[in-house]
Amino acid sequence: MARVTIADIAARLGVSKASVSYALNGQAGVSEATRQKVVAMAAELGWHPSFSARALSRSRADAIGMVLRRDPALLGTEPYYMRLLEGVEDVLSDAGQSLLLRMVGTTPGRDIAVYERWAGEGRVDGVIVLDRAIDDPRPALLAKLGLPFVLHGVLPGNESGAERIEDQHRDAQLLVEHLFELGHRRIAHITGPLALAHEVDRRNAVRQECAVRDIAVEFAEADYTFDTAYARVTELLGSGIRFTALIFSNDVMAVAGLRALADAGARDIAAVSWDDSMLCQFSYPTVTALERYPDRAGRRSATMLLELLDGRSWNTAAPSPSTLVVRETSRAAASP
Amino acid sequence: MARVTIADIAARLGVSKASVSYALNGQAGVSEATRQKVVAMAAELGWHPSFSARALSRSRADAIGMVLRRDPALLGTEPYYMRLLEGVEDVLSDAGQSLLLRMVGTTPGRDIAVYERWAGEGRVDGVIVLDRAIDDPRPALLAKLGLPFVLHGVLPGNESGAERIEDQHRDAQLLVEHLFELGHRRIAHITGPLALAHEVDRRNAVRQECAVRDIAVEFAEADYTFDTAYARVTELLGSGIRFTALIFSNDVMAVAGLRALADAGARDIAAVSWDDSMLCQFSYPTVTALERYPDRAGRRSATMLLELLDGRSWNTAAPSPSTLVVRETSRAAASP
DNA sequence: CTGAAAGCGCTTACAG
DNA sequence: CTGAAAGCGCTTACAG
The missing domain is CATH 3.40.50.2300 (Response regulator)
Incomplete structure (x- = not known):
């Protein structure tokens, strides 16, 4: 199947390639009659614009x-x-x-x-x-x-x-407020790499939300992987620092942290994850998490x-607010 | 930054565009001296081949x-x-x-x-x-x-x-043999859509492997989602058909099936998943699964x-055999 | 080995 | 409104 080109269409119709191009691109410069003939012929021959030719002449890759x-x-x-x-x-x-x-x-x-x-x-x-x-x-x-x-x-x-756009602050508020309502006054946040801008934002937002509510907060940096999160939680447990709830910056770390807690016999500590996933839904116990609508x-x-x-201006809609999905790890703080 | 083209290189060096093209593409038709000058100049000017021009003239999109x-x-x-x-x-x-x-x-x-x-x-x-x-x-x-x-x-x-290539048969053998060794003689396989060729292959392979070992096997078709798998398992439990182990065609369905079993109080039934994932690793209980190396x-x-x-001939390496990762759902059959 | 030229399939000023 | 022509940046026969 040799490719059908605008030259073929032009030849068949006895018009110039330019007219065909204008017609096919809906641009001015052709009579309506010609345009319709061209469009019909293009459909009949099964013409498609050559992506690379168009890219070359327009210098756009699409x-x-x-x-x-x-x-x-x-x-x-x-x-x-x-x-x-x-x-x-x-x-x-x-x-x-x-x-x-x-x-x-x-x-x-x-x-x-x-x-x-x-x-x-x-x-x-x-x-x-x-x-x-x-x-x-x-x-x-x-x-x-x-x-x-x-x-x-x-x-x-x-x-x-x-x-x-991703309002880390509003997300932090959702998470911290939730833990506060469950009675938690001492928490820790296992962050992702603090080299990432949004992780710094999250930490700052959590710090601020905790300060407002008079919640004591600790931070420990991990790298989104199971192993580092497991290690950080284990270290925290051994450090003597007291906390009754944990915030994890993603789902994998939340699951890892729960494992560390279970292995240390600290099953009564609450946990929330910044990302939701099936992992949070089906881990044991199931994990309370933020649905952030990444799509x-x-x-x-x-x-x-x-x-x-x-070159248009922004008329982008406002970002969708996150939703907190409450699950089993939303435990109330043990009474002091 | 105007794009630098082979014409620029040719002009600077006082040679033809053709020579530049040959040199840059490592083709015959240029002296070694010219080639080196061209390559050096291209590097100096920061030349990159225009993707669309190349695509157009070679009629390859790469x-x-x-x-x-x-x-x-x-x-x-x-x-x-x-x-x-x-x-x-x-x-x-x-x-x-x-x-x-x-x-x-x-x-x-x-x-x-x-x-x-x-x-x-x-x-x-x-x-x-x-x-x-x-x-x-x-x-x-x-x-x-x-x-x-x-x-x-x-x-x-x-x-x-x-x-x-994906030898469903060998995979079926791994799974069935594993269940057989655990003492299971009545099993069921929750398949994916049987409109998919590989699901039919799996079912046939499981049937055959079971026949060889004198294992009774039932099949139920689901569509890889949580809900359908949950429904199929619940139906099976209510059907009077007896089975002590389940095979699931993916991880999500395995997790769903476990939930259905738990909800029905049938916690002693074994389960294996055809796909591995973190879901299998962290669900409760953890799920035995095939690592199939999709990468x-x-x-x-x-x-x-x-x-x-x-237009070359196949010298593709043999496919990697799957590995069975044994976890908590590898329960022995209850003694009859 | 080297250069002049045509061609890939479009788009787009430029005359008529 | 229409056509002839140049151009996008390469590749590749074709002569020298």
Whole structure:
């Protein structure tokens, strides 16, 4: 099957390629009669625009890229990313854009190389950047490369973080208030890597919400993995620091922490997770967690990027508030 | 930053564009001296090949596509797909190919439309097809479209399924033998949709392995979701059919089945899952499961597709055998 | 080994 | 409104 081109359509109809192009793109410059003939013929011949020809002449790739740089082994366990991708992909496909996906693991710099290559080859029109770090080099690099980008969870133009979309603060309030109502006055928060901007935000927000309620709070840093969370909880238990409830920055760590508590015979301690998943739903005991609607967050970021590429202004809807799903680990504080 | 092109390099060096192209692509037709000058200049100017220009002149997109057509909500819960993607992506990026990802949900025909569009636009050079169904229309459609493809889990040229890569039979043997050794002589298998080829394969394989060992076996069809599996197990318990062990075709259903058993007070029944995941690891009780190395399977399929595109012959390594991870649900049969 | 030229399939000023 | 032509940045026969 030789590809059918606009030259074929033009030849059949005895008009110029230019007219065909204008007609097919809904642009001015053709009579309505010609346009209809062209459109009909294109349908009859089963014409599709050549993606690469269009990309070359328009210098647009009609694709946007995402680089996932968490540990691949962990990616599979965190439904958060799949749901995020789902939202992104949904918006992109409606807009006729493709999603290019790249997983680079945690080796530093591998993501940078991908961006450089994508920019150099003109393979994507823009990228969505995840997991913003403190002093993240990526915004500056992408700006230098001339590759448009959106920081997932941050409104463009506010890279400083002044107007976070993912309102960590509201989430922290939900979690802390819940524990407060259960009677907890001494808690600990097992955070993810504090090199990540949103983890710092979470810690600060938790600190503030606790201060308001006169709750004593401890922090321990882990890296989202089972093993580090298990270790941190075990250390806390042995440290003499007292706490009756734990906040975990993701589901895997929550499950790990529960295991550590059980292994230490501290089964009466309450726990909440910042991320929900089937893990929270089916672990033993089941874990109270925040449903954060990552698909909607993905949809927002994709929409913003497309608006940015089109030079339109932001009319992005307000972020969806999270919901707290209460489960078995929402234990009341033991009476003092 | 205006793009630097081979014309720029040619001009600076006073040679032709053709020489530059040959040099940069490592082809014959240039002297070694010229080649080195060209390569050095390209590096100095920070040249990258324009992806779209190359695609247009070579008529290759240097991209392969995957359409995921399971329920997006479920996709997030099944690490199987993320791990599969990881393997695919790894092979592709080593080969300088991109991965185009599309999620279409379960609406029939939406995947077909994507393939037609990709083929028409020349957006991908080939696709990896997942979840082959009985009488699957996709192979014929893709052949008609002239879009090269690999059926994940099937050796090309054996679409009939004569030589499955994912050896469901060996997996069935592992599971059934395990239950047999624990003393079980009456079991039931909660399958996924029997419209999927590999689910039929699994059922047949389980039937055969049971027959060999004189094990009585029942089958009940579910659709990989929690709710259907819960319902099937509840029905089985109420049916009067006796069984002391259950096989589930995925992790989510295993967890659902355990819940159904617990709710019915049938806690002594053994269970195994065909897929492993953190869910099996942290549910209560923990679930014995097959580690099937989906990343390796993805790597195989990607490798095969690239070989197919290059017109090379298969030198794909043998599939990795699965491993049984024994956990708490590996209960011995109650003595009769 | 090297250069001039045509071609991949579109888009888009530029004349008529 | 319409057509002839140049251009996007490469690749690749084709002469020298």
